[in-house]
Each structure stands twice: as C-alpha cells, then as structure tokens.
Amino acid sequence: MIDFTDELRLHNLKATPQRLAMSDAMYVNGHINIDALYLIMLKKFHSISLATIYKNINLMLENSFIQEVKIPQDKSVYELSKDIHSHLVCQKCKEVFDINLELETVLSEAQQQSGFKICKTSLVFSGICKKCQ
Amino acid sequence: MIDFTDELRLHNLKATPQRLAMSDAMYVNGHINIDALYLIMLKKFHSISLATIYKNINLMLENSFIQEVKIPQDKSVYELSKDIHSHLVCQKCKEVFDINLELETVLSEAQQQSGFKICKTSLVFSGICKKCQ
DNA sequence: TTATAAAGGATAATCTTTATCCTTTGTTAT
DNA sequence: ATAACAAAGGATAAAGATTATCCTTTATAA
Known part of the structure; x- marks a missing residue:
C-alpha cells in the first residue's frame, strides 16, 4: 500500500486516514465510481459517512489531485491525476x-x-x- | 417551425404536441439541458410536468431519436440524432x-x-x- | 368513429448530492 | 513533545434530481 501523504500535501490537502484510503482505492482500482468507493471505504472505516466521500471527492477535484471521467450512459468515475490521456x-x-x-x-x-x-x-x-x- | 411528426413516428414515438415542441426546441437550440428545456416548454404548455420532460427524454434516448452529450464539469445536454460528430x-x-x-x-x-x-x-x-x- | 394503448399531469417516492452542526484530529509553531 | 487552531469527520437534515404511481386525456389504427 503506497503512502500518498506527501502527494496529498502537495495538493494542499491534509493527509487524513480517510483520504489516504481513498487515494489508495483509486490507485489500486484505477477508476472508481462513488458507490464502489463508498463500499471499499466502509470496510476500513466502519462508520464513515457518505458525506465524507463526497466532500473529499470535491476537494480533491478542486485541488486537481484527482480527475472526473464522464462515462456515456453510466456514472462518472474518478482517477488520480496523471499525464494527459x-x-x-x-x-x-x-x-x-x-x-x-x-x-x-x-x-x-x-x-x-x-x-x-x-x-x-x-x-x-x-x-x-x-x-x- | 419544422414538423417532426414523421421523424418521431419513424422512431416509434407518438407525435404529441409536447414531443413536437421538445423536438423543435432541440432543433432550434442545437443542444439543450433539462432545465433550459423545461423553461422553454413551460412557455408553450403552462402546466407541463417536469416528469413529462424526463419521461420523453428517456424514451427519445431509448429510441435513438436524440443523443445525450456529457459535458465536463457541467450538466448533460441533448441533441437530435444526426451523423456522427x-x-x-x-x-x-x-x-x-x-x-x-x-x-x-x-x-x-x-x-x-x-x-x-x-x-x-x-x-x-x-x-x-x-x-x- | 371507436377502442385501446400510450402519454400527460399531479404528486409522491426515491435516489443523489450538499449543507449544518458539533466533535475529533492533523498540522504548525512553540 | 505540546498546545492552538483551522480543518476534517460523522450524523443527519435539507436540497436537488430523477423516477414511479395513479388517474385522466389523447394519438393512432382498425
């Protein structure tokens, strides 16, 4: 499990356990939608709130730590920012x-x-x- | 105002006044989102239900009469089906x-x-x- | 012209996403 | 290491978006 602490801080995001786990989930899965991410997070954080997922996704988007990919006839997925592709x-x-x-x-x-x-x-x-x- | 009666029927959709107006709105505007479409429709049909808009958009999509275009960081817009572009x-x-x-x-x-x-x-x-x- | 399946309108119900409020925690500067 | 403080997390309410339901009205085909 890669440590995204520095990477998060570079994007002006505090490195909380929840954010580290979200980063890892995106790293491992490549692309993931909100529902799947929430399910994964629930395994590690029994009582995590869906609101936390949304708040972090939005902050990570604003700070360009992640990107949204709109999928035709399906839900958006999210991925860690990387070179244009x-x-x-x-x-x-x-x-x-x-x-x-x-x-x-x-x-x-x-x-x-x-x-x-x-x-x-x-x-x-x-x-x-x-x-x- | 172009008459989309035949075009709708070709896609197995009954040519109701509401659908004709929706078709015309998309034709005139090129691309339009749900909110803007609802506002336009309200001018012609004082008591049209938002549910009617959604029902028709979905049927028109299923029957390939229209296409959805997902816009990055914005709402989807809809357009009449035409050649690939x-x-x-x-x-x-x-x-x-x-x-x-x-x-x-x-x-x-x-x-x-x-x-x-x-x-x-x-x-x-x-x-x-x-x-x- | 009539019969019938389908569409429209009103509204409730169901997601989905955001806001609020209070407690807890990461980070920075002692 | 510790304290101070802004920020994050959790719980939940609220808001927004979409779909389902039910009954009335209407487009279409015989």
Missing part, C-alpha cells in the same frame, strides 16, 4: 482503461475549424474489451 | 458546438493498442469560443 470503457464489464493517443493533429484541426482556444480534450471510446469479446 | 464546449458562454473531425486514424490506433472492439467515440473539447476570446 484518453479512455476506453467496456460496455460489458464496465471497466475503464487508460490509453495514450496522439491527438495533436485532431486538436489543431478542431481549433482551426472552430476558432476555439482549446484547453482540454476529453475522449472516451466505448466498446468491448479484449477479455469480454 | 464531435463537440466543442465554451467554458465561458457554455455554448456547445458540433464539429466534424476525421478520427479514423485515432480510432484504429486505439483499437490496435487496446484490443477493444470500439463501437462509439465520444470526443468533447473544452475551451473558449471565437466570440468569447
């Missing part, structure tokens, strides 16, 4: 995977066509993963 | 724009890297639109 979601097992893709070309084409100043790209593919095929 | 959202004025981009290369690269069978691509750029810069 895209996502794949399996419609069968619901698992979410990271993928690194070269999007410079598409992005500059989008900026040119639209006149937008783009600062964020959110790309999610839906399909069937290797295992589920 | 991507989206741009302005972080200032919140407007959502359609854009046609060539994604074959990126998609096949994603399939190759991951082993996924991809059947849907959801791409949303966030930034500042031409007008708001």
Whole structure:
C-alpha cells in the first residue's frame, strides 16, 4: 500500500486516514465510481459517512489531485491525476482503461475549424474489451 | 417551425404536441439541458410536468431519436440524432458546438493498442469560443 | 368513429448530492 | 513533545434530481 501523504500535501490537502484510503482505492482500482468507493471505504472505516466521500471527492477535484471521467450512459468515475490521456470503457464489464493517443493533429484541426482556444480534450471510446469479446 | 411528426413516428414515438415542441426546441437550440428545456416548454404548455420532460427524454434516448452529450464539469445536454460528430464546449458562454473531425486514424490506433472492439467515440473539447476570446 | 394503448399531469417516492452542526484530529509553531 | 487552531469527520437534515404511481386525456389504427 503506497503512502500518498506527501502527494496529498502537495495538493494542499491534509493527509487524513480517510483520504489516504481513498487515494489508495483509486490507485489500486484505477477508476472508481462513488458507490464502489463508498463500499471499499466502509470496510476500513466502519462508520464513515457518505458525506465524507463526497466532500473529499470535491476537494480533491478542486485541488486537481484527482480527475472526473464522464462515462456515456453510466456514472462518472474518478482517477488520480496523471499525464494527459484518453479512455476506453467496456460496455460489458464496465471497466475503464487508460490509453495514450496522439491527438495533436485532431486538436489543431478542431481549433482551426472552430476558432476555439482549446484547453482540454476529453475522449472516451466505448466498446468491448479484449477479455469480454 | 419544422414538423417532426414523421421523424418521431419513424422512431416509434407518438407525435404529441409536447414531443413536437421538445423536438423543435432541440432543433432550434442545437443542444439543450433539462432545465433550459423545461423553461422553454413551460412557455408553450403552462402546466407541463417536469416528469413529462424526463419521461420523453428517456424514451427519445431509448429510441435513438436524440443523443445525450456529457459535458465536463457541467450538466448533460441533448441533441437530435444526426451523423456522427464531435463537440466543442465554451467554458465561458457554455455554448456547445458540433464539429466534424476525421478520427479514423485515432480510432484504429486505439483499437490496435487496446484490443477493444470500439463501437462509439465520444470526443468533447473544452475551451473558449471565437466570440468569447 | 371507436377502442385501446400510450402519454400527460399531479404528486409522491426515491435516489443523489450538499449543507449544518458539533466533535475529533492533523498540522504548525512553540 | 505540546498546545492552538483551522480543518476534517460523522450524523443527519435539507436540497436537488430523477423516477414511479395513479388517474385522466389523447394519438393512432382498425
């Protein structure tokens, strides 16, 4: 179990046992939604409040310690912040995977066509993963 | 005001006045969220129920008459189904724009890297639109 | 024109998320 | 190590969003 104390403090978040456990759950699972996270947390903290989960998720988002990924026709999942990447979601097992893709070309084409100043790209593919095929 | 009667029936949806007005609102606005849609509908139907909006949105989604677009850090918007395309959202004025981009290369690269069978691509750029810069 | 399944409206019920309040705790400076 | 204090946690209420229910009305097909 990795210690996220320093990482939390770097993002101006106090390193409480609950936050350390949440960080670990996201690290271990990669991507996780609120319900699943709450269930995991309940195992370690018998009386943790769902409000604590929400409060921490929101603070961690505000401080960019984590990111939200909106999944088509499903609940959002959360992941520890890392280098920019895209996502794949399996419609069968619901698992979410990271993928690194070269999007410079598409992005500059989008900026040119639209006149937008783009600062964020959110790309999610839906399909069937290797295992589920 | 375009008549969506036939279009609705093609998707196995009865053409009620409420649904025709919802279709028109989406056609006129391009992309719209539940709250804005409800406000527009209230002008035409003084006593329309919010439940009617939700019921129809869900049926229209199930029958692929419309599509949901999940917007990062904001509420989902809905649009009439049309040819596959991507989206741009302005972080200032919140407007959502359609854009046609060539994604074959990126998609096949994603399939190759991951082993996924991809059947849907959801791409949303966030930034500042031409007008708001 | 009529019969019927489906849709609309009103409202209750059910999530989901946030706010409140008080107790406990992490952190910083002695 | 200790004390002080802002911040976090837990319990719970409140608010917000979505769905279910029930009865009346209506679109559609025969």
